[in-house]
Amino acid sequence: MALAETLREDRGWESVSLEIQCRPSGEYRLVAFHDAVTRVTGTGGGFQVVLDPDYQLPQPGLHQEPGTAAPAGDSELAVTRFRAYLERRATILGQLDELPPPATAAAIDEAERRLGRRLPADLRALYLIADGDGVGYETRGLFRGNTWLSLESLVAERTEWGAGEPPWFGWDLEWDAVVFDTTPAKTVRRCGGHPGWVRFGTSEDGNFLAVDTDPAQDGRPGQIIRTGRDYHDGPHYVAESVTSLLGHYLELLDQGAYEIRGEYISLLEPARAPDLRQIIGDIPDEVPSTVQAIHINDATALVDLAPLTAAPNLRRLRRNKCSSRMKLNAVFGRSRSSR
Structure with a gap:
């Protein structure tokens, strides 16, 4: 270990391997080398050679054609549906959800400047009603159990996750990584992360709801996706806009597809068709x-x-x-x- 540490300091190597060959005569041969050759982790076995450890494999979605369709969201309809959603929740719970004060237009402009992206019009309109759904340490989980992030938290998430860049876990885990297409196909870029994905909701477990401002060829700006810890194989398509997502929540309430858990409402999604991917x-x-x-x-x-x-x-x-x-x-x- 002392020899390896000396070599690390002398050569500037991050890691050192030592190979010793000993002969019955007492002669030996010692070779020290940098770990450009390593064993592949997992049950498959084998070796990999990494000549440039700083190089990262490109995400296939970066080369997809961009979407050209208009946004599906409608700011006026989104506001109408959001207020109706709050009213129906109040009827069920027997009290109004306590929400923070609205954000100002200037605050939204500043958040967009820091994001480098403009929020979809329907999501922007909701921030003019309330700046997220958290008051102190309490959140309402309005987006089907997901905390609606304040503008400050939304920008902070962006900064923490490197402006939406795909995560890189090193060559041991990434050399055979595959990113799947979502369903419907060609709506969301095949990436583990993307600067065009703005996270506005979190389930507090490393997974997020995001608005997609840079969709693939068959997608629409402002569509809703899920991304994060459990979506390393690619994002999951949720809805074509915040507006349509709110409409879906109203339908679930109308159908009685919910459970009351204390002061919270848990929306129940119908059983999904099996994933045929x-x-x-x-x-x-x-x-x-x-x-x-x-x-x-x-x-x-x-x-x-x-x-x-x-x-x-x-x-x-x-x-x-x-x-x-x-x-x-x-x-x-x-x-x-x-x-």
Whole structure:
């Protein structure tokens, strides 16, 4: 350890490996080298060579065509729906939600200047009603249990998360990372994070609601997405705007799809259709065209990959303890990258 530390200081290396070969004669050979070659973590084994540790793999969504559609949000309708939402909550709870004072137009302008992004008109209109939903240490969780961030907290989140840049966990974890497309397809950029995503709500667990100001080709500015800790494979599409999201909340209240928990209302979403983007297990006879990943484990016979040609957006194929009888380029295409 003392020798390694001396070499680190002398060469400026972050880490040092020592290899010693000893012979019966007493002769030995000592080689010290920088850890450009490392073992790959996980069960797959193997080695990786990182010649430039500062280089980060580009996010596929950065190269997608931008959206050209107009925003779906409507500031007047959003205000009407928000006030109706508060009134119905008050009827259910027997009291009005206590909210902070509204933000001023000047404060919103300053927040947008610091963000480097203009808020969607419908979200901006809500801040003119209340500056988030927190009073002191108490929050109302108006966005289906998510705390609505004040302008100050919204800007702070932006600063803390590096202006929306994708997180980088190092080459050990990122060399085979895949970012999936969301549903509907081509609405949100295939990125782990993006400067155009402005987080305005948090579930206090590292996950966020965000407005997307820079959507993919089939998306609309101001659409709502979920991103954060549990969305390392890509963001999740929620709604086309804050306006439509509030309309959905009103529908849930009208349907009685909620539970009262003390002074809070928990909105209950209907059961979702199964996620057809991933398959774990055997390959079905008919593969949905939406499949983007499949994990085959412990197959007892040869696995026929031919059905996967029906999934043009397949991006990750993992096989563990099994054999296949089809060349992978027939599945992914000769010019298609699995990333």
